[in-house]
Amino acid sequence: xxxxxxxxxxRRLIGDHIxxxxxxxxxxxxxxxxxxxxxxxxxARELRIAPISAGERMDDLVHSAIVARGQGSPVEYRYAPESxxxxxxxxxxxxxxxxxxxxxxxxxxxxxxxxxxxFADAFRLRKDDE
Numbered sequence: 001x002x003x004x005x006x007x008x009x010x011r012r013l014i015g016d017h018i019x020x021x022x023x024x025x026x027x028x029x030x031x032x033x034x035x036x037x038x039x040x041x042x043x044a045r046e047l048r049i050a051p052i053s054a055g056e057r058m059d060d061l062v063h064s065a066i067v068a069r070g071q072g073s074p075v076e077y078r079y080a081p082e083s084x085x086x087x088x089x090x091x092x093x094x095x096x097x098x099x100x101x102x103x104x105x106x107x108x109x110x111x112x113x114x115x116x117x118x119f120a121d122a123f124r125l126r127k128d129d130e
Contacts (some may be wrong), residue, residue, distance in 0.1 A: 005100065005103060006096050006100070006103060006104065006107060007092050007096070009085075009088065009089040009092055010089060010092045010093050010096050010104075011107065012089070013086070013089040013090065013092075013093055014093070014104070014107055014108060014111070015111065016064070017060075017061070017064040017066065018093075018108055019060065019108075019111075020057070020108065021105055021108060022047075022049060022053065022057055023057040023060060023061065024093075024097065024104070024108065025047055026043055026047065026054060026057045026058060026061070027061055027066065027067075027079075027090065027093075028093070028094055028097060029043060029046060029047060030043075030058075030061075030067060030077065030078065030079040031079050031090050031091075031094055032094070033079075034078075034079040036078070037070070037076045037077070037078050038058075038076065038077045038078065039074045039075065039076055039077070040052070040054040040055030040058065040074070040075070040077075041054075041074065043058065043077075055075070058077045061077075062077070065081065065082035065083075065086065066079070066080075066081045066082075066086055066090065067079060067080060068080035
């Protein structure tokens with residue numbers, strides 16, 4: 001399946017806010033347990049990843065206004081999208097990931113290549129007639 005097979009709001013969510021499969025897995029964990037408060041340590045244990053990485057990915061999601069961050073020690077996180085539109089897009093992403101996992105993963109991995117290509121094209125020398 002192609003990335004165009006994903007709903008537009010899901011493609012936009014991934015394009016704007018998801019940089020890795022690890023970050024996606026964290027977002028979906030928090031989404032699936034939306035009433036629960038998480039720490040980097042509890043997310044790391046659940047997903048079997050490094051706590052520092054879990055904390056960094058969740059901070060990225062806080063910056064994207066999808067996750068809220070508490071001020072306690074240890075820092076706590078919870079799923080709290082700033083808008084209904086974001087919540088609907090995350091729900092669509094959860095569905096797409098369960099039904100079209102490879103398509104979603106391929107779309108995530110295609111993003112950096114597109115950014116690098118765009119950056120490289122900006123410096124490409126062109127002939128005057130181009």
